[in-house]
Amino acid sequence: MKGLLAAIRGYLSDAWGAWNTFWFSPTDPATLSMLRLLAGGMLLYTHLIWSLDLSGFIGPDGYVPVSVLRAPQGPDFPAWSAWSxxxxxxxxxLLWVVHVLALVVFACLTVGFFSRTAALLAFPLAVSYAYRVTPGAFFGLDKVNCMLALYLLLGPCGARYSLDRLWRLRRGDATDPEPSVSANLAVRLLQVHLCIFYLFSGLPKLDGSTWQLGTALWWGASITEYRSVSLLWLADWPKFAALLTHATVFWEIFYCCLVWNRFTKPLVLGMAFCVHGGIALFMGMITFGTAMIIANLSFLKPETVRKILDPVAGRVSLALVGKKVS
Amino acid sequence: MAKQSGNRQSGEEQAAREKPAKQPKSPREKRPRDPSMPWGPWLRALVSAAILWHLTAVFVPPWFLWIAPDHKATPNTPPGELVRDAQGNDVPPERWESVGVARQWPPLVSWLNDIVFHYANLLYINNGYEFFSPNPSVAHVVDYEVMDDAGQTIAEGRLPDLRDQWPRLFYHRHMMLVEQTQTPDVPPPLRDVADTAGEWLLTKYGGESVRMTLRIHHLLTPKQVRDGMATDDPSTYEEFGSFVHRKGDVPEPNAAAETIPPPNTAIPGVSP
Known part of the structure; x- marks a missing residue:
């Protein structure tokens, strides 16, 4: 009995230790900073496009007026719950004033100017736009944008690759950013959220006859309204189309398990790059495909990110402030 | 009892006398903090609870939207038993109550969904992620023709249309506008969105009336494509309906009061 209790105690202690290491180890904020740079750019572009018909989509009396949009919520639905x-x-x-301010916030987030404040403002703004067009004109891009914006505000997203960093360097503070627990927490939450995202993207496909048969990819590719590069040659390759269909479902469902293993992680992330790159290239959803690839980059280690981005950041800082950022 | 107590007291006094004088307490030494774990255990425990709560709120809405949308409604009858009226006809979910059959909700997921409902709403994590599921489906397009008070056409176009709507994201927004008012999940006031969209087109082009025609764009089988048929062949478009909207003829938003979904239904205003 004592042995059993000791084993249980040992297991719980190990589990608590692993939990702590996973969530609360300080990490270099390089990955979070890279996500800020890319996700900020995506937020800026996404919302810049609303400018082409701001009154039509976002205005109070556009294609879907606010009064009609909110009617299904009913009079008892608290206004603060789904807020825009x-x-x-x-x-x-006023619509244009708020829109321009929002674009300024997204631009600040992208370049890392007052990064923490910009991140804090960017999230409620992104959610405001999303709720204004839900339903109406929203799609997966809005979900991914809001997800990225949510986790950016949790950590020091402007610690690297930002104007904030260059400003500190210019004032003589050349110290390297400290490893941060909140940077790790933000990236971990995004990673786990992404796993849940894929799981519930894959599971409902099991209900569909075309996904079971292996023909879903063909039907998706044959929708003219989505198509940007033709995949109609798949008509001659039904087995190949079926292989891609089944691989997509397996990948989505098992992403949440395989992405944590060091041997399967490159394969899973490589598949993510292919699937979302394919969606961007062949189905015309360039922004959605890119946003999903950005979210997947959260699995890059800070050392890998630094190896890629630090040389570029060094050149930029040399050009702008005359000192090379470390 | 009192005697026993007195004995114990004298014994304790004797023990205290025999004890060496108590050393003054040294200031309590702090255990050095593990540099690999800068946050203290209490903070970590608190944040752990917040993480568990948040991840529950991330997990539950897509789970709920997967198993309990309107089009998957399950009647409260034994498995496999269909809901029929007195004449033996199938009864659709919206009329189940009229024949005394309630809708079943998944007990655990509904309960969890109720708990995280407002938190998930606030953070816009109240979504499903069902892209192209359960099956990819046909696309819809709307052709419109805006007319002035003399009935002359002053503008015409299509939603969505790659020639008019650029860049691609702008086109995609128009595509979603048409698609999201065609799904069975959309409640009635939004199904009437053609009127409000028509009103917006009149405002945009300064017209008096607009004729809108909804067309379904059917998909082709691999065999049809191999046989040389084009995916935008006119025969692939089926006219679903056409109507004329006149300026100011907008539905009353309050008329939707009857369509409030039950409290434990999917998040209002959000479709998977």
């Missing part, structure tokens, strides 16, 4: 600043904006000039 655009639910209260009535005039066009």
């Amino acid at each position: 600043v655009f639910f209260w904006i009535k005039s066009t000039w």
